[in-house]
Amino acid sequence: MRCVISLGDGTISxxxxxxxxxxxxxxxxxxxxxxxxxxxxxxxxxxYPAPPGVPADIPGxxxxxxxxxxxxxxxxxxxxERVFGxxxxxxxxxxIVVASAHCAVVPESLDLxxxxxxxxxxxxxxxxxxxxxxxxxxxxxxxxxxxxxVGTAVVQLARAWGCETTGTAxxxxxxxRAQALGLDNAILAPREIDPLAFSAQITEAAGxxxxxxxxxxGGAYVTADVLASAEGGxxxxxxxxxxxxxxxPILAVMSKRLRLFGTVLxxxxxxxxxxxTAAFVAEVVPLLASGAVAPVIETVLPLADAxxxxxxxxxxxxxGKVILDCR
Amino acid sequence: MRCVISLGDGTISxxxxxxxxxxxxxxxxxxxxxxxxxxxxxxxxxxYPAPPGVPADIPGxxxxxxxxxxxxxxxxxxxxERVFGxxxxxxxxxxIVVASAHCAVVPESLDLxxxxxxxxxxxxxxxxxxxxxxxxxxxxxxxxxxxxxVGTAVVQLARAWGCETTGTAxxxxxxxRAQALGLDNAILAPREIDPLAFSAQITEAAGxxxxxxxxxxGGAYVTADVLASAEGGxxxxxxxxxxxxxxxPILAVMSKRLRLFGTVLxxxxxxxxxxxTAAFVAEVVPLLASGAVAPVIETVLPLADAxxxxxxxxxxxxxGKVILDCR
Numbered sequence: 001m002r003c004v005i006s007l008g009d010g011t012i013s014x015x016x017x018x019x020x021x022x023x024x025x026x027x028x029x030x031x032x033x034x035x036x037x038x039x040x041x042x043x044x045x046x047x048y049p050a051p052p053g054v055p056a057d058i059p060g061x062x063x064x065x066x067x068x069x070x071x072x073x074x075x076x077x078x079x080x081e082r083v084f085g086x087x088x089x090x091x092x093x094x095x096i097v098v099a100s101a102h103c104a105v106v107p108e109s110l111d112l113x114x115x116x117x118x119x120x121x122x123x124x125x126x127x128x129x130x131x132x133x134x135x136x137x138x139x140x141x142x143x144x145x146x147x148x149x150v151g152t153a154v155v156q157l158a159r160a161w162g163c164e165t166t167g168t169a170x171x172x173x174x175x176x177r178a179q180a181l182g183l184d185n186a187i188l189a190p191r192e193i194d195p196l197a198f199s200a201q202i203t204e205a206a207g208x209x210x211x212x213x214x215x216x217x218g219g220a221y222v223t224a225d226v227l228a229s230a231e232g233g234x235x236x237x238x239x240x241x242x243x244x245x246x247x248x249p250i251l252a253v254m255s256k257r258l259r260l261f262g263t264v265l266x267x268x269x270x271x272x273x274x275x276x277t278a279a280f281v282a283e284v285v286p287l288l289a290s291g292a293v294a295p296v297i298e299t300v301l302p303l304a305d306a307x308x309x310x311x312x313x314x315x316x317x318x319x320g321k322v323i324l325d326c327r
Numbered sequence: 328m329r330c331v332i333s334l335g336d337g338t339i340s341x342x343x344x345x346x347x348x349x350x351x352x353x354x355x356x357x358x359x360x361x362x363x364x365x366x367x368x369x370x371x372x373x374x375y376p377a378p379p380g381v382p383a384d385i386p387g388x389x390x391x392x393x394x395x396x397x398x399x400x401x402x403x404x405x406x407x408e409r410v411f412g413x414x415x416x417x418x419x420x421x422x423i424v425v426a427s428a429h430c431a432v433v434p435e436s437l438d439l440x441x442x443x444x445x446x447x448x449x450x451x452x453x454x455x456x457x458x459x460x461x462x463x464x465x466x467x468x469x470x471x472x473x474x475x476x477v478g479t480a481v482v483q484l485a486r487a488w489g490c491e492t493t494g495t496a497x498x499x500x501x502x503x504r505a506q507a508l509g510l511d512n513a514i515l516a517p518r519e520i521d522p523l524a525f526s527a528q529i530t531e532a533a534g535x536x537x538x539x540x541x542x543x544x545g546g547a548y549v550t551a552d553v554l555a556s557a558e559g560g561x562x563x564x565x566x567x568x569x570x571x572x573x574x575x576p577i578l579a580v581m582s583k584r585l586r587l588f589g590t591v592l593x594x595x596x597x598x599x600x601x602x603x604t605a606a607f608v609a610e611v612v613p614l615l616a617s618g619a620v621a622p623v624i625e626t627v628l629p630l631a632d633a634x635x636x637x638x639x640x641x642x643x644x645x646x647g648k649v650i651l652d653c654r
Contacts, residue, residue: 253589
C-alpha cells in the first residue's frame with residue numbers, strides 16, 4: 001500500500017509498505033481520508049516519535065474509511081461499514097489497522113473525506129470541554145487559536161451546548177471566519193501579549209470572567225487564562241504554539257480555586273481511548289448527524305501531495321483542517 | 328463574651344463583644360478550643376479580611392465546643408452535644424454561631440480541646456487528597472511542609488488509606504517527628520530549591536514519580552511538583568509560604584496529563600461547606616474515633632495568651648497545631 005513516510009528528519013515523502021493485518025479485536029480499514037495535525041509537524045521534526053505498537057515511520061492520528069477485514073472476535077463494526085476514529089499513528093496511508101473499539105460509525109450525512117478531519121479535533125475538544133472541564137450550559141468559554149482545527153470544534157461544540165464563546169486569533173480573517181461559525185466575541189491577539197492587559201481585554205470582550213478555557217497556544221497565554229478565569233474556572237492546556245513555559249500566578253489559582261488540566265490524546269491507553277471514543281459517539285456524533293456541528297476544512301489534497309499539505313499546515317495561515325485524500 | 332480581636336493592623340488583643348444569637352438553621356456553641364491557622368496571620372496583617380456574614384474583627388476558622396442554643400428549625404445537633412467544625416471567622420471566642428450543617432459530632436475518644444485543632448487541617452487534607460485529587464489506595468503521596476498542621480493530617484490520612492508518603496521540611500526535627508507519625512520518606516529541604524534537582528531528590532526518595540502532591544509551600548516547589556509527578560498525577564495547591572508565583576512547565580503538564588487544583592476553604596459557599604463537612608464526617612471522623620489518625624498538637628494556650636500564640640505560629644518552629652483554650 002502507499003503511505004506517507006515521516007522519518008523524523010524533517011522530510012515527508014511517499015512510500016510503499018506491506019498492508020497491515022488485523023489482530024484480535026482489530027479491524028483493517030481502507031482509508032479514504034486522514035486529517036493532518038500539529039503533532040504531525042513535531043513528528044516530522046523528530047520531536048514526537050510514534051509510541052510502541054504503531055508504525056514508526058507512517059504518520060497520521062485520525063482516519064475515516066471503510067472496514068475491509070475483521071480480526072478475531074470482532075462483532076462491530078461490520079465489513080463495509082463507514083467508520084472514523086483516532087489512532088496513535090499510521091493513518092496517512094491507503095490502509096490502517098485499528099482497535100474495533102476506536103471506530104465510530106460515520107453519520108450518513110457526512111462524506112468520508114470530510115469525516116477524515118473530524119476525529120482528532122472533535123475528540124480533543126469534547127474531551128477537554130466536557131470530560132475534563134465538565135462544561136455546563138450557559139458558561140463562558142474561551143479558546144485561543146480559534147482558527148485551528150480544535151479551535152473551530154470548540155466554538156461549535158460550546159455553541160451547541162448553549163455556551164457563550166470568546167476566541168482569539170492572530171489575523172482578522174481567522175476571526176471573521178470564526179464568527180461565521182458562531183463565535184460570539186472575537187479578539188485580535190498581538191504578537192507579544194502582556195498577560196495582565198490581555199486578560200482584561202478577554203474579560204471585557206466576554207462580558208465577565210471565563211469559566212472554561214481551551215488553551216492551544218501556551219506560553220504567556222496560560223498566565224492570562226488564570227487571570228481571566230472566574231471563581232471555579234477550568235483551564236485545559238492542549239497546545240504550546242507560543243511556548244512550553246509560563247509564569248503561574250499560584251495565589252490566583254488558589255483564591256479562585258481553579259483547576260488546570262494538561263491533555264494529550266496520543267499516549268493514552270487503549271481503555272482510555274475506548275472511553276473517549278464512546279463519549280464522542282454519545283455526545284458528538286449526534287451533533288454531526290444533525291448538522292449542529294461540522295468539520296471545518298481548509299483544503300483537501302491527494303496523498304501524493306503530502307509534502308505540500310505539511311507545508312501548508314506549518315505556514316500557520318490555514319483555517320480549520322488540512323486533509324489528505326488517501327483513496 | 329471574651330474574644331480575640333484582630334483589626335488587620337498587625338496587632339492581636341483580647342476584647343469583649345456581645346454574645347451572638349443563632350438565626351434559622353444555626354446553632355450557638357460554647358467554644359472550648361479553637362486552633363490557629365496560617366490564614367489568621369494573614370488576617371492579622373490585613374491581607375485576608377473576613378468575608379461578609381462573619382465578625383470582621385474576631386478571627387478563628389475552626390472550633391470545638393458544646394451546643395448551647397438552637398436557631399429556628401434546627402433538629403441536629405442537639406443542646407449539649409459536643410461538636411466541631413470550620414467557619415469563615417469568629418471562632419477564637421467564648422461563643423460562636425455557626426450553621427448546624429457545619430457541625431460534626433466529636434468522637435467520644437477525643438477531648439474538646441484537642442478537637443479544636445482538628446477541623447481546618449483534616450477537612451483541608453481530606454478535601455485536597457480525596458475530593459479533589461481522588462487519591463487511590465497504594466498511590467504515592469508527596470507533602471511539603473510536613474510539619475504544618477495540614478502536613479501532619481496529610482501524612483496520617485494517606486497512611487490510613489494505604490498510600491506511601493514522602494514529605495519535606497526545613498529542619499531534621501520536623502522530619503523525625505513526621506516519621507514518628509508514619510511518614511515513609513523524609514527529605515530535608517534547602518533554603519533555596521532548584522526545581523530540577525529537588526524533583527530528582529523527591530522521586531529518588533519516593534522510589535518513583537508522585538501520584539498526588541499536597542503543596543503547602545508554593546513558589547518553586549510547584550515547578551518541582553510538576554517535574555516529579557507521574558503520568559496522570561494531581562497537584563493540589565494549598566499554600567504559598569515560599570511565594571505566590573512559579574514557572575509552570577506547560578509541556579510537562581500536558582505530556583503527563585497532570586491536573587493542578589487551587590484550593591481554599593474559607594470563601595466557599597454554605598452548600599460547599601455542607602458537602603465538605605459531610606465528607607469529613609463520613610471519611611475522617613471514623614478514623615479519629617478509632618485512633619487511626621489524631622490531631623498533632625504543638626501547644627495549647629489560654630485565650631488570654633492569644634498574642635503569644637500568634638507569635639509562636641509565626642515563628643515557623645511549631646510542629647502541628649497551636650490551639651487556644653477558650654473556656
